[in-house]
Amino acid sequence: MSDVVELQGATEGTDNKNESFMRALMRRPSVVAAIIVLMVLTIASIFAPLLAPFDPKAMDFSTILNYPTSKNWLGTDTMGRDVLSRLLFGGRRSLLSVVEGVSVALTLGVPIGLLAGYLGGWTDRIISRFVEMLLSIPAIILVLVVFSVLPRNENIAMVTFGVLSISTPIRVVRAATLQVTGELYITAARVSGLSHLRIVLRHVLPRVRGPIIVQGTLFCAYALLFEIGIAFLGLTGGTVDPSWGGMIGEGTKVIVQQRWLIYPPGVLSIIVILSFSIIGNTIRDVVVKDETVSQQRNSRLAKKSFSALTPSGSTDDGYLLSVTGLEVKHPTNNGDVTIVDGVTFAIRAGETVGLVGESGCGKSVSALAVLRLLPGALEMTGGGVSFEGQEITGLSDKEFNRLRGSTFAYISQEPQASLDPTFTISSLLCEVIRSHEKLTRAEAKQRAIELLALVELPDPERVARLHAYELSGGMAQRVGIALALAGRPKLLIADEPTTALDVTVQSEILALLRRLQSETGMAILLITHNWGVVSDLCDRTLVMYAGQIVEQSSAQSLFDQPLHPYTQGLLNSLPALSTTHGHLSAISGSVPPPGTWPVGCRFAQRCPHATAACEEGQIPLVSVRTNRESRCMRSDEIFPSEGR
């Protein structure tokens, strides 16, 4: 029973969405104009006998090839017939043809597409092959065959055209159906024993309506273009019955004597075709509309805001990297949303610092902001970054690019996707090597092999010849590390380098990182949500929550005694360390998403120690004990200094 309720809810949801969707469409002037054009045209064509000032077939050889006059508003043609009247009557034929073509293509294409998407398996494979085949047949040539057998039979020609064009509706409907079929309520309906036909008609079809409407509208444009084409070739009605294509054809024949005649039918055709495609494209845009602001705005703003950033004076000497008040925002149509809020930290040469927190706290975004590699529309709106005491926030992109790889390098959490699939490992490595050092191809190749050996890949020569897809996750991550080492960086930023790997491979990669660090003396900023990794590798730990750093401490003292309830919660969720309460306790709730952060303590809602005072105002990050910081106003009360 609950299934049925859920199913009805889903269908109602679609209806509500449709209403707001219509409103969204109507807000766009181009769509309103297009709809008006098509409505006026349809009405004018239907009532052509009433509206046309003259009989479209009435010849008058005394007034041939006239330009527009007060009597013949659009002039006269080669036989003195009124162009306006012929256009009105011609519209009837063209629109009828469009309706024929579209209805044939959709009545055949939609069910076949539904079938392929809903049933899948062999049905789908056979249909897909068939579609592929149809796509490579030029429709017009087969329509010519039809005309050669059944001369001047436009109806049959348009039906043939519709049949030959079913591949597009099939593909679109199939894709949409596949998506819907994967959803839970369809599975529920299947399990509850509804018949397939009923499921498809009641639950799938309403959901794929959008793509069908888009495709149908765009296909109207295509069908009209086609109809005008065959009429232009003189294959349809001859010269007596008016048609837009035929009128363009007539105008073409007399182009040297009279320039005007092709324009009324030609321009009208373009306007109508354009109207169909504007409506279709806009519906599609509204359906797939996403809230993010275009990339252009992003890059423009980014440039502006970079020059507006105030370089912080507190570049602490002795630090390799120091980040001060880093702020990252996501511009949306409803204003900017803060993602990273005033993050400040520093890393010494040779130090390994862990950046810990749940997913969605802004760890990766902070690291990418330092590297100036923020994805999509995100932009750094405040704060400063300096490297070896040198302010680098104000550098131009070109100057900044010189630092990448040689001062800091980066390895990501998706090892395979991080390697360009179209090049061999060797050519990727060589390219990176040669952007840092002036080496010949052969020397670079030699160094590439050395690097692959350095990251403990067995048979480096063989690996060098492979492509990314031929590597396992662990191998790909080793290649990723080799790429990062190619420029001999002083700081390696590793964004969850082991998350995607098997447990045994994880420890190998960590061991490799530890060895490389002791050999090269580079510093590592290690983003992770794995306490094991922290205890394994890190000297110091930063804990992030909801865009802020909430605790900063040496790794060992953090494990001994956390000074923020969030850190404590994170540690308690770890089986090996949850000795405090004797049972495994996870933090209830989840990280509040950006844009919903409270004014006061951001962790208060999930904190077992929260008081009313916690939610009153912003909580600063304060120094507590030796070399430690915590963003908790009650840390002294909650965590007495005796330790555990």
Add this chain to the structure above:
Amino acid sequence: MIKLIRRRILFSIPLLFFVCSTTYFLEALIPGSIAQTILGIDATPQEYAAVNHSLGLDLPFLQRYWNWIFNALHGHLGNSLYNSQPVSLLINQRLEATFSVVICCTLVCLIFGVTFGVISALRGGLMDRLLDGISAIGLAIPPFFLGVVLVQLLALKFHIFPAIGYVSLSHSLSGWFNSMALPVITLSLSGIAVITKQTRDAMRDVLDRPFIRTLKSNGVPLRSVVFKHALRNASIPVVTVVGLVFVGILSGTVLVETVFAIPGLGGLAVSATSTSDIPLIQGIVVYFTLIVIAVNLVVDILYGFLNPRIRNS
């Protein structure tokens, strides 16, 4: 790769068979039409019978179909009903002009489409909307109408290009080039729009992939990141639409060759249709299908060349 090509060739046999058979069955639906086309409607039944007999049209249908297939496989596509010349000869004479137009168009579409697409992907914003608008209009203009307007403006008014006609490549290179200009502009517009859009979407998609971040973060110059790595990856989906664009251009020759009086396959198809020259139409269908199959094969090979995973499988 070899396996892929073999599979593709095997796959194209049913396509060819399907198209030819459909054509043949369609035309066999109306018996006697061939004799009528040759003799007109005033001939005596005896005369019809004689013609039918000489062309083998009095044989059972399946026998006729088999004969046609058998001959076609040996390169004999029959004779034109109109001037009784061999169909294959008539078609071969027309190939150069059509190939010139179609190949030039495909190259123009690729060059401009990819350039605009990359610019649009990198710049976005205004450039994007401008290209969107232009491509919407480009797709909405009937090519033959555009052709006539271009003839009027560039040929009749300003005399920049010759209005109509085709100059063979073997005759004069500059003449050939000039005669190509207007038809190629006319037929390329919609293809450019399609490839621009595909390139832009593919570039956007690739530029968001993690490996771009890796390359950038390791200090590979931005120029190389965009033009070597992103473009190479983006070209994979672009290549797949080139086949469709080509089919579009080939179909377009049917409409446009008559406008420019280009002696090509498209024009031949139209005249064969209006004279109901059935063997000729059948032959043209066979050629069109073969051309499309060949192009799809080239596209597949290119696809494999760009995509190592497919090349090595």
